[in-house]
Amino acid sequence: MIPNLRHPRTYVSLLVLSLLVLVPLAFNSPFVYHLFVLICVYGALATAWNLVGGYAGQMSLGHAVFYGVGSYTAVLMTINFGVSPWIGMFVGAAVSAVLAVAISYPTLRLRGPFFALVTIAMLEVVKLLVVHQGNWTGGSAGLSVPLNIGLPWMIFREKLPYLLIAFGFLLATLWVAWYVRQSRLGFYLVAVREREDAAQAVGVNTTRVKIIAAVISAILTSMVGSFHAMYLTFIEPSAAFSLELSIQVAMFALIGGLGSVAGPLAGTVLVLPVAELARGWLSSLGSGTHGFIYGVILVVVVLTMPRGIVGQFGNRVRGLVDRLPRLGTITEPKVTSQLHHVARPPQGEPILKAEHLKKNFGGLKATDDVSLTLHSGEILGVIGPNGAGKTTVFNQLSGFIRPDSGSVTIAGDGGGWLSPASPNAFARAGVGRTFQIAQPFSGLSVLENIMLGAFMHTKSRAEAEQIAREVADLTDLSALLGTEAKSMTVGGLKRLEVARALATRPKVLLLDEVMAGLNPSDVEKAIAMVRRIRDSGVSVLLIEHLMQATMALSDRILVIHTGQVLTSGSPQEVVTNTEVIQAYLGKGYESAKPGAGGSERQDRATKTDAIRVQDGKGYQSAQSA
Numbered sequence: 188m189i190p191n192l193r194h195p196r197t198y199v200s201l202l203v204l205s206l207l208v209l210v211p212l213a214f215n216s217p218f219v220y221h222l223f224v225l226i227c228v229y230g231a232l233a234t235a236w237n238l239v240g241g242y243a244g245q246m247s248l249g250h251a252v253f254y255g256v257g258s259y260t261a262v263l264m265t266i267n268f269g270v271s272p273w274i275g276m277f278v279g280a281a282v283s284a285v286l287a288v289a290i291s292y293p294t295l296r297l298r299g300p301f302f303a304l305v306t307i308a309m310l311e312v313v314k315l316l317v318v319h320q321g322n323w324t325g326g327s328a329g330l331s332v333p334l335n336i337g338l339p340w341m342i343f344r345e346k347l348p349y350l351l352i353a354f355g356f357l358l359a360t361l362w363v364a365w366y367v368r369q370s371r372l373g374f375y376l377v378a379v380r381e382r383e384d385a386a387q388a389v390g391v392n393t394t395r396v397k398i399i400a401a402v403i404s405a406i407l408t409s410m411v412g413s414f415h416a417m418y419l420t421f422i423e424p425s426a427a428f429s430l431e432l433s434i435q436v437a438m439f440a441l442i443g444g445l446g447s448v449a450g451p452l453a454g455t456v457l458v459l460p461v462a463e464l465a466r467g468w469l470s471s472l473g474s475g476t477h478g479f480i481y482g483v484i485l486v487v488v489v490l491t492m493p494r495g496i497v498g499q500f501g502n503r504v505r506g507l508v509d510r511l512p513r514l515g516t517i518t519e520p521k522v523t524s525q526l527h528h529v530a531r532p533p534q535g536e537p538i539l540k541a542e543h544l545k546k547n548f549g550g551l552k553a554t555d556d557v558s559l560t561l562h563s564g565e566i567l568g569v570i571g572p573n574g575a576g577k578t579t580v581f582n583q584l585s586g587f588i589r590p591d592s593g594s595v596t597i598a599g600d601g602g603g604w605l606s607p608a609s610p611n612a613f614a615r616a617g618v619g620r621t622f623q624i625a626q627p628f629s630g631l632s633v634l635e636n637i638m639l640g641a642f643m644h645t646k647s648r649a650e651a652e653q654i655a656r657e658v659a660d661l662t663d664l665s666a667l668l669g670t671e672a673k674s675m676t677v678g679g680l681k682r683l684e685v686a687r688a689l690a691t692r693p694k695v696l697l698l699d700e701v702m703a704g705l706n707p708s709d710v711e712k713a714i715a716m717v718r719r720i721r722d723s724g725v726s727v728l729l730i731e732h733l734m735q736a737t738m739a740l741s742d743r744i745l746v747i748h749t750g751q752v753l754t755s756g757s758p759q760e761v762v763t764n765t766e767v768i769q770a771y772l773g774k775g776y777e778s779a780k781p782g783a784g785g786s787e788r789q790d791r792a793t794k795t796d797a798i799r800v801q802d803g804k805g806y807q808s809a810q811s812a
């Protein structure tokens with residue numbers, strides 16, 4: 188909950204932050220006090236905005252609506268009911284939280300410019316409401332704050348108390364941002380920002396996560412707004428619900444570095460003083476010309492440092508700070524293996540059932556009455572030509588596509604059968620999956636990617652890390668835990684897909700072409716890995732064009748052709764079936780087809796002369812498979 192004060196990063200951060208109070212104290216000038224109050228206020232607003240705009244990647248440009256609600260609620264409660272703003276700001280925060288849910292629920296499904304436009308529209312709507320309810324909001328003329336001097340009314344003659352309160356708000360906002368970033372919620376937000384599908388596949392309820400971020404951000408923004416209204420002693424709709432304010436805080440976060448804890452404050456410290464000074468210098472040229480300075484800084488930063496100040500220099504600064512001594516010994520929490528074992532049916536019992544699945548895309552019958560059953564401890568291979576409908580079946584088995592008719596059920600822990608309704612519910616019911624095109628969270632390390640899966644069973648970061656390390660062992664990733672996912676090879680990425688899914692402790696693992704594009708030695712490793720997974724008690728459904736792997740691994744094979752089940756049976760039955768040879772394996776397969784027998788299958792698995800079937804046009808015996 189509290190950053191470790193003995194850690195150099197913590198005490199250096201606190202020392203740097205304390206300059207926000209010490210510098211104005213040293214200068215003791217009203218302008219410098221005012222400037223630093225503004226830095227604290229805008230730093231806090233930008234940090235709060237970053238929870239939605241940076242962490243969750245939702246470009247909100249209507250965030251001033253929460254600032255306005257916070258300001259108006261606190262001021263109206265003071266004027267009408269004589270309630271202290273210290274209480275009024277919590278009422279404003281509650282109103283903002285409700286408003287955040289009401290705005291977010293329908294809009295967070297939108298992305299990019301659509302989301303940004305809707306948030307601007309919401310801001311304008313609320314502003315107009317405030318203007319038109321003039322009898323109690325003061326309309327466009329605004330409201331003056333009663334000047335009751337004293338701490339209970341947040342009104343002071345001197346600037347110092349304002350600075351201290353603003354600094355307090357900034358610290359609290361930074362703490363929330365830090366806490367969220369290193370918690371499960373922070374991991375989930377990054378996952379949602381980078382790849383929503385992959386996030387759902389590890390059990391993340393993406394809408395809920397985004398709404399939580401929006402609510403936390405709205406509460407913080409609103410509380411800072413309440414304070415700022417008291418500091419300004421006057422509020423009016425065009426300033427309180429201003430698009431300019433929304434853009435300004437978003438820009439500070441963008442310049443400082445989206446998604447980092449320190450970025451928004453760094454951006455504010457860099458831009459705000461320059462722009463405020465420019466406001467004075469350029470005032471003779473007309474009001475608003477200081478906006479030109481914002482524009483120039485934004486363009487220069489975006490062109491030279493696309494990841495913002497912290498993105499550009501963060502690692503270097505952290506490296507330097509980490510060289511400083513730790514104050515005393517820091518004891519890391521010890522975590523023993525806490526893997527959550529999921530109850531699995533006895534060997535051979537059905538664990539996943541699909542019945543009469545049908546899915547049309549327009550006139551195309553992508554899945555046409557497919558039924559299948561996967562048993563506990565079994566590896567079921569799924570083969571068929573390109574476009575036969577295998578992935579579409581997988582997508583229905585994992586909740587990513589709703590079948591037009593038919594059902595998918597999974598054995599529940601209590602003995603009944605579950606019919607989950609969404610991808611994250613499937614993941615929570617025990618269906619893990621990989622994607623045909625690997626979907627790594629590229630900004631995270633290998634360890635963090637796997638931890639995302641592990642968070643499905645634990646909130647504890649230390650425990651998630653422990654689970655991730657154990658899974659990394661099973662998937663040959665232990666040596667790569669610190670590597671950024673974006674610098675992994677194809678083989679590593681495919682294993683990472685599997686590891687992330689495994690960390691959710693699935694009962695059933697759906698592997699969609701995890702061996703495609705691998706070199707022969709990686710294929711051998713992958714085959715051994717899938718066996719280890721099966722031996723650890725996970726049932727596997729395997730789509731694979733690489734017949735070497737399918738033959739070596741599968742207990743049964745299901746052949747899908749034009750959206751229908753062509754046949755199913757033991758690997759030997761399937762590869763000798765003339766219909767399968769005609770539709771998929773190709774005539775040449777007859778002469779190359781391997782002999783029968785489980786032990787031979789295993790032997791073949793260790794050879795590198797992979798047989799890859801391509802589109803029913805025959806096979807190729809290839810070292811390069």
Ligand SMILES: Nc1ncnc2c1ncn2[C@@H]1O[C@H](COP(=O)(O)OP(=O)(O)OP(=O)(O)O)[C@@H](O)[C@H]1O
Nearest residue numbers: 548551553571572573574575576577578579580623
């Ligand atoms: N979202 C979609 N909208 C429209 N058509 C789709 C969609 N998804 C798949 N299809 C079509 O459905 C058919 C089955 O596709 P699917 O990806 O399931 O095949 P597949 O057997 O997995 O192929 P491959 O081996 O190439 O991955 C194809 O004709 C494909 O173009």
